[in-house]
Amino acid sequence: MINQGKKRDVWTTITLGILIIYGLVLIYPLFILFKESFVSGDRGTFSLEHFYKFFEKKYYYGALFNSLKVTVAVTISTVILATPLAYIMTTFKIKGKLFLQILILISSMAPPFIGAYSWILLMGRNGVVTNFMKDIFHINTPDIYGFTGILLVLTLQLTPLVYMYLMGALKGVDSSLLEAAESMGYTGINKMLRVVLPLIVPTLLAGSLLVFMRALADFGTPMLIGEGFKTMPVLIFNEFISEMGGDDGFAAAISVIVVVLALFVFLVQKYISNRKSFSMNALRPIKAKQEKGFKNVLAHIYVYGFIGLAILPQVYVIYTAFLKTSGRIFVKGYSLDSFRVAFDRAGDALVNTFTLGLIALFFVVLIAILIGYVTVRRRNILTNGLDIMSMVPYIVPGSVLGIALLLGFNNKPLMLSGTATIIIIAFVIRRLPYTIRSSAAIIHQINPSIEEASASLGASNLKTFFKVTLPMMLPGVISGAILSWVTIISELSTSILLYTAHTKTMTISIYTEVIRGNYGIAAALATILIFITIISLLIFFKLTGRKEVSL
Incomplete structure (x- = not known):
């Protein structure tokens, strides 16, 4: 009985620790945000x-x-x-x-704004498709804006x-x-x-x-x-x-x-x-x-047609990355100049993306494993509360979370605004649900009798977890971690509010170059990000042995 009590105490302590972390980096900033919305700007009173x-x-x-x-x-x-x-x-x-x-x-x-940028190149006011339809068929295509x-x-x-x-x-x-x-x-x-x-x-x-x-x-x-x-x-x-x-x-x-x-x-x-x-x-x-006949033809047309349209932005971005540019304008011929300039201007952003992303991913995996385990195996009031709290980032938009973090951590002793730490916190909070979901799903598939057998042989609670449960969880954890990684490196809505010159990431660099009209450089950076995504997905398939991703 004493041994069972110790087991409960260990996981209760872990649950309380994670709840405190969530309370500090998520609930507290959201509370400050809520409070600020009801405070008069002039008088500082309720309004x-x-x-x-x-x-x-x-x-x-x-x-x-x-x-x-x-x-x-x-x-x-x-x-x-x-x-x-x-x-x-x-x-x-x-x-x-x-x-x-x-x-x-x-x-x-790929980040949605890359698709938006690509469609500007294709069907914007001076887009390839727009000009082609106007010059050849004298047809004005619908406006892509709005x-x-x-x-x-x-x-x-x-x-x-x-x-x-x-x-x-x-x-x-x-x-x-x-x-x-x-x-x-x-x-x-x-x-x-x-x-x-x-x-x-x-x-x-x-x-x-x-x-x-x-x-x-x-x-x-x-x-x-x-x-x-x-x-x-x-x-x-x-x-x-x-x-x-x-x-x-x-x-x-x-x-x-x-x-x-x-x-x-x-x-x-x-x-x-x-x-x-x-x-x-x-x-x-x-x-x-x-299938045969007309039904088979229609099925192939539908699938190939949709996928062709969906992948077109990424394909065209990659294509434009290799075009020659004169200033901000694409000219005839191909060149790697856009990549050279991109690495000169955004080399630090590439390093930041990997550094901040991998640090965030480490904490995502660590916390998700613990949350997934306690919410499935240790159901009680605390773990139910933790389960609900872990879903909060699912419904809080990135821009809202960014403002909440800035308002919550803009004064001493919690002065984090302008640091890499606040971006890592944002990445971890926003992307945890992906790995928590996959970790919890794999735990549901593990028979509790396996852990009970380990405990009956005298293994401690934590030893059973690390030696028996965790190795069996790894496929689900890896699956969620790679999907979390892909979404971390494509994050924009939160990091656009939190970044400084020293913490700029790839997505922010791409967005900045698009706003400035440097489409060649933006295309080169976007191409690099797309290839990082593809490599990440190939690693996912290799490590999990799966040929598709289903949620």
Whole structure:
């Protein structure tokens, strides 16, 4: 009995320690943000003036409606595109399927603003496609700027996320259900809508929530191609970092409104998911069949067409990185000059990306392993609280977290603003959920009797964890860690608020060069980032032995 008590004490201490860390680096800054939003700028007393200001002017509350318009439209578009894509890739034999899976992943892992920048080069006012259609066919193509461009970029960027969720869910559907549906006369689209779709609704809702949150939080895309179409992250950035002197209180109030909106959507999704949730265990998983005729042609056109559009921004960015430039203009011929200038200007940013990213990844893995274990194996009030707290970064947009950290750590003794530490903290907080999710999932698959057997042989609690449980967790941990790494190196919305000249990362350098109009240098830097992403994914496949990523 004494030994059991010691075991509980060890994990209780670890849980309390992690809760304290979360309280310091997440809850405290968010509390300061919330407090600042209700403080009068002049008098320093309780006031609702910042909220009145927001809802009094259309310029401000219009950004809220714009964000809702974008997020709802992107969420619907991604669901409409991803559902048939996942269904076709699961049930049809598609030529080059493994290669296509990798392309889908690459298209989803690159930062959205790179896609925005690429579409400017393709369909901007002086874009390649724009000029081609005008010169050859005398047709004026639709404007890529504003709502249309944001919708296009984010839909192509985020559809693969829903696709990966659905691929995981479709593996749990028993093929006997499809056979039964076919025997009742349901085939093709009817089978997908009447049988498959109801089975994957909980997963579809989870994927939709992720898309909604990502679209709501995206800063780079609307900043580059939104022009007059302002969204909430852009408004927050402009109000906090203003040439006329930022208004911290007003920026905090806008941030609180965004968090309340995100929390509301999150709770609604959870409520619906809980009502519709059920478990599936496929004794005979769906196997892809070789279709013939028109149906097979249509399936290939849909898959190749979507993937071609989704990967086009990355392909064109890589292509332009090797073009000759004269000043800011691309000219005929090919050259490596853009790469040489890029390394001269942003060599430190590349080093910072790896240094800060790897340090953050170390803490992500360490904390995620511990959280994943205690929330699955040591369920109690403390671990339930930790489980809920670890989900908070899931609903807090990056720009909001950036402002919260700056407000929370801008005075002694917690003076962290302007340091590398505050960026590492932001990376860790924002990307922990990915590795926590995969770590917890793998622990659910480990039979507790294995750990009990170790304990019965006299092994201590921690020895059992490190010698028995942790080695079995590693595949899930590695999976989540690599996905966390890919998202860390593509982070922009938080780091754009926190960086200094000494802590600039690759994404900030790319964004800066795009804003300055140095498209050749931006393309070279983006190409380097894309290849880092590809290499990371190849390592993921090698270490896990998997040929795809499903969430």
